Amino acid sequence: MRTYGLTKRFGSLTAVDAVDLDCRAGDVYGFLGANGSGKTTTVRMLLGLVLATSGRAEVLGEEMPRAAGSVLPRVGALVEGPGAYPHLSGRANLATFDAAGPGPRSGRRRIREVLAEVGLDPADRRPTRTYSLGMRQRLGLAAALLRRPELLVLDEPTNGLDPQGIREMRELLLRLNRDGTTIFVSSHLLAEVEQMCTRVGVLAGGRLVLQDDLATLTAPTGLVRVVTPDQELARSLLPGARSHGAELVVSSPDAADVTDRLVKGGCRVAEVGPVRRSLEDVVLAATDPGATPGAVADDEVGAGAGRG
Numbered sequence: 025m026r027t028y029g030l031t032k033r034f035g036s037l038t039a040v041d042a043v044d045l046d047c048r049a050g051d052v053y054g055f056l057g058a059n060g061s062g063k064t065t066t067v068r069m070l071l072g073l074v075l076a077t078s079g080r081a082e083v084l085g086e087e088m089p090r091a092a093g094s095v096l097p098r099v100g101a102l103v104e105g106p107g108a109y110p111h112l113s114g115r116a117n118l119a120t121f122d123a124a125g126p127g128p129r130s131g132r133r134r135i136r137e138v139l140a141e142v143g144l145d146p147a148d149r150r151p152t153r154t155y156s157l158g159m160r161q162r163l164g165l166a167a168a169l170l171r172r173p174e175l176l177v178l179d180e181p182t183n184g185l186d187p188q189g190i191r192e193m194r195e196l197l198l199r200l201n202r203d204g205t206t207i208f209v210s211s212h213l214l215a216e217v218e219q220m221c222t223r224v225g226v227l228a229g230g231r232l233v234l235q236d237d238l239a240t241l242t243a244p245t246g247l248v249r250v251v252t253p254d255q256e257l258a259r260s261l262l263p264g265a266r267s268h269g270a271e272l273v274v275s276s277p278d279a280a281d282v283t284d285r286l287v288k289g290g291c292r293v294a295e296v297g298p299v300r301r302s303l304e305d306v307v308l309a310a311t312d313p314g315a316t317p318g319a320v321a322d323d324e325v326g327a328g329a330g331r332g
């Protein structure tokens with residue numbers, strides 16, 4: 025899925041500003057941004073629900089919205105609160121959805137299968153008006169999965185789910201991805217995205233301020249952090265080491281080498297490990313206009329070191 029200069033204006037407001045998304049087949053792509061940053065509008069343009077003011081969007085290699093008729097049957101989408109008939113059960117809602125969709129029906133067996141997959145009881149006959157927000161969210165996901173989509177586009181799918189539900193959702197999405205489904209998921213929850221995604225895009229004020237593989241963004245920084253009760257001894261064994269509160273930070277590509285030097289010098293070691301930037305560090309740096317995206321500033325070492 026790619027976009028080129030995708031832009032949406034509402035009057036004088038530019039909600040999405042020249043966005044170049046690149047979500048590749050097989051990715052679990054986390055689309056991050058604060059409330060109002062333009063995520064939902066972008067997703068709606070990708071699905072052909074809103075027309076772009078300018079720019080282009082390709083989904084599954086085809087131009088949207090021109091190819092919507094052939095693309096959308098291959099895409100499962102959950103956008104802004106799934107709609108359901110309140111007087112019908114979850115199963116009856118899926119049967120209605122199945123009958124209304126393009127192409128051949130998925131059938132009763134598949135309906136029972138997807139309900140179980142998302143953690144809803146296929147035998148539950150209660151009308152969906154009695155459902156909690158989390159159950160509605162699961163039903164929306166079941167509808168998105170019905171046709172075994174190649175691509176899932178989910179806007180804030182964990183809205184309304186409790187911690188157990190969030191974990192189940194994550195495990196389900198990862199399982200689907202292992203089985204070959206590309207997943208594009210928008211979220212404002214950094215930790216959720218960090219635990220699940222292979223690639224991250226960050227929107228701020230409608231602009232894509234960051235897009236890269238998660239492994240690249242959170243790669244080791246070439247610094248190693250050390251926690252030891254023998255700080256003075258450790259400093260003498262590690263030239264160039266700097267104190268950051270209870271930790272020492274030293275420039276070295278190899279935590280094992282640092283440990284070896286400390287132990288051979290008779291220094292007791294409580295913790296040693298590479299300093300990595302968390303996704304939070306990276307996103308805050310990218311969305312702070314004063315910061316340089318991608319750079320580890322000296323004064324960030326202390327902050328990052330604690331989470332290394």
Ligand SMILES: Nc1ncnc2c1ncn2[C@@H]1O[C@H](COP(=O)(O)OP(=O)(O)OP(=O)(O)O)[C@@H](O)[C@H]1O
Nearest residue numbers: 034037039057058059060061062063064065066212
């Ligand atoms: N139909 C519309 N008419 C006018 N302004 C709109 C419309 N839809 C969205 N906007 C505005 O565009 C901006 C981006 O909204 P959007 O819903 O895409 O953000 P979002 O990142 O999905 O936020 P949230 O997480 O709160 O849903 C907001 O300022 C919003 O008020």
